[in-house]
Amino acid sequence: MAVEAGKRAGSIDGVDLQALFKEAGLAAFVAFGLAISVVGVRTVTIPGGLGLEYRWEWVVIAVAAVFIGRFVLAFRRETRSPARRAEREATMDRIGAGVQKVARIAGPLLFIFAVALPWMPFSNRYIVDIATLVLTYIMLGWGLNIVVGLAGLLDLGYVAFYAVGAYSYALIAIHFDLSFWICLPLAGLFAALFGVLLGFPVLRLRGDYLAIVTLGFGEIIRVVLLNWYELTRGPDGLSGIPRPSFFGLPFSRRVQEGSDTFHTFFGIDYTSMQRIVFLYYLILALALITNFFTMRIRRLPVGRAWEALREDEIACRSLGINPTNTKLTAFAIGAMFGGFAGSFFATRQGFISPESFTFVESAVILAIVVLGGMGSQIGVVIASVLLIGGTELFRELEQFRMLAFGGAMVAIMVWRPRGLLAHRDPTLRLGAAAKGGGP
Amino acid sequence: MSLAEAAPMSPKIVVPSGARPLLTVEHLTMRFGGLVAVNDVSFAAGDAEITAIIGPNGAGKTTLFNCLTGFYKPTVGRLSLDHGERQFLLERMDDFRIAQKAHVARTFQNIRLFPAMSVLENLIVAQHNALMRASGYSVFGLLGIGGYRQAESDAVDWARYWLEQVNLVDRADDNAGDLPYGAQRRLEIARAMCSRPVLLCLDEPAAGLNPRESAELNALLTYIKEKHQIGLLLIEHDMSVVMEISDHIVVLDYGSKISDGTPEFVRGDPAVIRAYLGEEEEDEIPPEVAADLAGEAPPGGEGEGR
Ligand SMILES: Nc1ncnc2c1ncn2[C@@H]1O[C@H](COP(=O)(O)OP(=O)(O)OP(=O)(O)O)[C@@H](O)[C@H]1O
Numbered sequence: 077m078a079v080e081a082g083k084r085a086g087s088i089d090g091v092d093l094q095a096l097f098k099e100a101g102l103a104a105f106v107a108f109g110l111a112i113s114v115v116g117v118r119t120v121t122i123p124g125g126l127g128l129e130y131r132w133e134w135v136v137i138a139v140a141a142v143f144i145g146r147f148v149l150a151f152r153r154e155t156r157s158p159a160r161r162a163e164r165e166a167t168m169d170r171i172g173a174g175v176q177k178v179a180r181i182a183g184p185l186l187f188i189f190a191v192a193l194p195w196m197p198f199s200n201r202y203i204v205d206i207a208t209l210v211l212t213y214i215m216l217g218w219g220l221n222i223v224v225g226l227a228g229l230l231d232l233g234y235v236a237f238y239a240v241g242a243y244s245y246a247l248i249a250i251h252f253d254l255s256f257w258i259c260l261p262l263a264g265l266f267a268a269l270f271g272v273l274l275g276f277p278v279l280r281l282r283g284d285y286l287a288i289v290t291l292g293f294g295e296i297i298r299v300v301l302l303n304w305y306e307l308t309r310g311p312d313g314l315s316g317i318p319r320p321s322f323f324g325l326p327f328s329r330r331v332q333e334g335s336d337t338f339h340t341f342f343g344i345d346y347t348s349m350q351r352i353v354f355l356y357y358l359i360l361a362l363a364l365i366t367n368f369f370t371m372r373i374r375r376l377p378v379g380r381a382w383e384a385l386r387e388d389e390i391a392c393r394s395l396g397i398n399p400t401n402t403k404l405t406a407f408a409i410g411a412m413f414g415g416f417a418g419s420f421f422a423t424r425q426g427f428i429s430p431e432s433f434t435f436v437e438s439a440v441i442l443a444i445v446v447l448g449g450m451g452s453q454i455g456v457v458i459a460s461v462l463l464i465g466g467t468e469l470f471r472e473l474e475q476f477r478m479l480a481f482g483g484a485m486v487a488i489m490v491w492r493p494r495g496l497l498a499h500r501d502p503t504l505r506l507g508a509a510a511k512g513g514g515p
Numbered sequence: 516m517s518l519a520e521a522a523p524m525s526p527k528i529v530v531p532s533g534a535r536p537l538l539t540v541e542h543l544t545m546r547f548g549g550l551v552a553v554n555d556v557s558f559a560a561g562d563a564e565i566t567a568i569i570g571p572n573g574a575g576k577t578t579l580f581n582c583l584t585g586f587y588k589p590t591v592g593r594l595s596l597d598h599g600e601r602q603f604l605l606e607r608m609d610d611f612r613i614a615q616k617a618h619v620a621r622t623f624q625n626i627r628l629f630p631a632m633s634v635l636e637n638l639i640v641a642q643h644n645a646l647m648r649a650s651g652y653s654v655f656g657l658l659g660i661g662g663y664r665q666a667e668s669d670a671v672d673w674a675r676y677w678l679e680q681v682n683l684v685d686r687a688d689d690n691a692g693d694l695p696y697g698a699q700r701r702l703e704i705a706r707a708m709c710s711r712p713v714l715l716c717l718d719e720p721a722a723g724l725n726p727r728e729s730a731e732l733n734a735l736l737t738y739i740k741e742k743h744q745i746g747l748l749l750i751e752h753d754m755s756v757v758m759e760i761s762d763h764i765v766v767l768d769y770g771s772k773i774s775d776g777t778p779e780f781v782r783g784d785p786a787v788i789r790a791y792l793g794e795e796e797e798d799e800i801p802p803e804v805a806a807d808l809a810g811e812a813p814p815g816g817e818g819e820g821r
Pocket residue numbers: 547550552570571572573574575576577578579624
């Protein structure tokens with residue numbers, strides 16, 4: 077195409093500038109349409125009501141940025157040869173493989189670091205809190221990775237299982253007064269059951285259709301939580317969710333007659349850090365269980381069947397793999413880990429409301445999986461640290477968070493659709509010994 | 516019209532060589548809206564024999580395979596598979612159950628591997644059901660108890676055996692998608708064989724192969740038939756391959772069966788010659804095919820493959 081265009085007027089290096097201008101102009105036009113309403117007008121409170129503030133200079137900036145950006149992108153696309161592109165793919169693949177290899181050594185170090193974090197000299201309540209949040213997303217990412225990365229089922233409503241886990245934990249804990257360690261598996265089971273119930277009708281759908289339906293289910297769950305007032309107390313949320321105890325020893329300052337608390341049992345002074353550190357270790361353990369489980373199940377027939385289904389469903393059918401059951405197990409197991417994470421969220425916050433389970437949560441979790449590299453465990457860790465830790469640290473730049481987020485996603489989709497660290501090692505090898513046996 | 520054709524056919528469908536029929540297809544019809552892709556086809560494929568299905572493009576060969584393997588539900592017809600100890604009516608079974616229970620394996624005209632998985636993993640996935648049972652449906656496998664390790668190492672041995680047969684041991688740990696075309700075709704056959712089928716259906720396995728690869732394929736298919744004593748159903752356009760290795764040929768044209776018999780019989784059948792050398796299609800026949808059909812010996816072939 078570029079060669080043909082080169083014969084026409086107004087071209088450099090065989091690139092048709094006119095076409096590029098047209099393309100960039102079109103993008104700028106769309107940006108203009110969007111920018112007028114999105115950034116051009118802003119509501120401000122003025123004495124006596126709500127007024128409008130016009131920011132035309134921002135519209136100009138946005139349109140110019142889109143025009144230049146699009147032009148540069150298109151120009152590079154035209155001048156870059158496919159060979160260079162393939163080369164870059166190969167380089168990225170090597171980086172992915174390298175990181176995977178480093179991760180095998182760095183993994184234990186990272187683990188030691190994670191265990192030692194609360195005792196580090198620089199650590200404080202704030203850092204442990206952020207680390208807890210990041211670990212929650214790592215766990216959610218690993219859970220969703222089973223569904224999206226391994227089984228290749230694009231689930232846009234993963235937050236539904238997070239919500240089911242959180243609400244079932246809260247309801248069981250409030251109404252039946254059971255301990256955290258009983259409520260947690262129950263909530264996980266409940267979320268898994270939900271996964272099966274939702275999965276059964278929808279898993280016949282493929283690709284985009286599945287994505288849309290799961291998106292819908294995510295919203296349905298939220299709307300139900302919002303409206304089933306008798307059970308969920310709707311928008312008021314559930315409060316007074318019991319806090320976790322250290323094997324029956326609560327973390328509280330006040331000691332009840334005839335029973336111990338954590339600090340009296342161990343004979344130490346009470347500080348509020350104790351609970352925070354405990355919660356941190358709790359989510360660390362839960363996340364590690366998720367990781368361990370995923371690593372292990374990948375090497376089992378069902379894990380290989382998930383990946384095979386992602387690769388080619390028809391071939392799987394021809395080999396006698398029951399696609400519905402196999403996808404259901406992926407869906408249910410992913411949901412179960414979502415449910416565990418939800419329980420943790422409920423017990424950590426002590427209060428939950430449907431507001432915590434909006435579509436944006438699903439999008440963030442999915443972004444973590446996609447950004448990190450589908451199927452890559454270490455990718456999820458890196459993406460969570462970047463996305464959650466990064467945005468938490470730069471909270472002042474609140475209004476640019478989503479912009480950076482969107483920009484990162486677009487960049488990944490353009491340059492590396494399978495994710496940053498999408499590199500896959502075989503789950504078993506024939507081994508060097510067999511190579512001698514060949515002809 | 517189809518009734519008129521069906522009437523003179525003998526009620527008992529037999530294999531020309533007199534072998535025990537493994538698969539019996541009776542009055543199979545598949546319609547897509549107004550289009551009749553397979554029209555009242557009946558034949559029997561013998562156990563431990565290679566049955567070739569030939570016919571011009573669009574004759575309905577792949578559609579026949581898709582009916583057999585459950586990907587399409589036939590409009591009319593009965594497909595029975597007789598293992599000896601058990602019988603299966605394939606038209607009533609789901610696609611994956613046909614592979615799982617009736618042990619029919621297949622390959623695809625446009626290769627369908629698991630490209631991002633390694634060659635070895637492709638072959639292990641083919642043994643999914645046996646391994647699932649061995650891993651206690653993942654429960655014991657997760658806990659690391661039971662005989663899963665042993666089962667997996669047996670599965671790897673079986674995979675290695677097939678890799679040796681298709682000459683891919685060296686590439687076992689590479690991604691299937693990175694193999695050259697001919698190797699992918701061989702891998703697909705190995706993968707199908709790893710599922711321990713009693714009937715193997717191959718959709719144009721020689722398509723796109725060079726002459727040397729094609730000769731190796733002939734040897735492989737003959738080996739599978741003789742060593743493993745399973746039935747093979749083979750769709751093929753290359754007449755030299757067909758005439759050399761098949762025991763039985765079924766010819767389809769516009770969805771209907773026009774000839775059925777031993778290679779010698781089909782080669783001399785006027786209906787086949789007419790279909791292939793039909794008035795307007797004359798110039799589309801490659802010279803070597805025309806030569807085969809006219810009765811000359813195929814190049815380097817002994818006809819019976821024995
Ligand atoms: N799913 C379908 N829906 C509608 N028509 C179909 C479908 N599958 C096949 N057909 C039609 O049925 C006819 C037979 O197709 P089929 O693929 O079985 O031919 P074939 O003998 O395998 O040909 P080839 O040698 O080119 O592979 C064709 O006319 C095709 O268009």
